[in-house]
Amino acid sequence: MEQTIRRLEEKLEQLTEQVGILEDTQSIRKLHHQYGYYLDQCLYNEVVELFADNGVAYFMGGIYKGKAKGVRRLYIERFQNRFTKGHNGPIYGFLLDHPQMQDVITVSPDRKTAKARFRCLMQAGLHESAEGQARQWWEGGLYENEYVNEDGVWKIKTLNYRGLWHGDFDKGWAHTPPNLYPFPTVTFPEDPIGPDELITDPKPWLWPDTAVVPFHYPHPVTGEKWEAKKPTNV
Incomplete structure (x- = not known):
């Protein structure tokens, strides 16, 4: 009887842990999807509040450090002022939809x-x-994020967004000029809305250049971690 009770207690502990991980997974999925909805509606104040105090944002070759400073500089002083003229929320005629999917x-x-x-x-x-x-x-x-x-x-600890390709609606991505959107070369405060640090390793790239954004997880069958290799032209 004692052995049976111990086995049941161990099984209960195991199942409780598994349920907890499932709940965490669902909470993180919900958090990131909510981030997507807030950003699509230009609710930049709400986006910033999703970050931890020491949160970091990686965007277009730059690193923005700290919720109150770098993250706010990116979403409020850059995006909000540029896209919605300082208004927190959607404005007439501006479209930004980027559904989140394929989450691991x-x-x-x-x-x-x-x-x-x-x-x-994204369609914008x-x-x-x-x-x-x-x-x-x-x-x-792609997003390769960390949460705490x-x-x-x-909360979001590190938001690492890698824009991979862009394309005009009528011409398509096959006709996108190389280096269509230049990466930053100057940091804050020299650039008042610039990043705190530039990303140089690995060097940022955009279509038609290609590379693999590193996976945070090992191969589910072999258990091996994917190692980055130099892209090749075929």
Whole structure:
């Protein structure tokens, strides 16, 4: 009887841990999807509040450090001022939709941190009847993020967005000029809305250059970790 009770207690502990990891996984998926919805609606203030205080954002070859400084500089002082003229929320004629999908989420054994990979496909533009230059474009990218559980609440620790390719709506991505969007070369404060640090290793790239954004997880069958190799032209 005692052995049976111990086995049941061990099984209960195991199942409790498995349920906890599933709950964490769902919370992280929900958090990132909510990030996507907030960003699509230009609710940049709400986006910033999803980060931990020491949160970091990687974007277009630059690193923005700290929720109150770097992250806010990116989303409020750069995106909000550029796309919605300082307004927190959508404005007439501006479109930004980038659905989040193909998530692979890995919770650490202690359930205090996690990593996740998401893919997004963006459609964006400014309507011809809105103030400004009418335009529309496609964009594809990947997120390789880190999350932290603070007092039972999952938050973004590192948001690492890698825009991979862009394309005009009418011409398509096959006709995208190389280096269409230049990466930053100057940091804050010399550039008031620039990153705190430049990413130089690995060197940033955009389509038609190609490379693999490193996977945070090992191969599920072999257990091997994928190692980056130099891209080749075939």
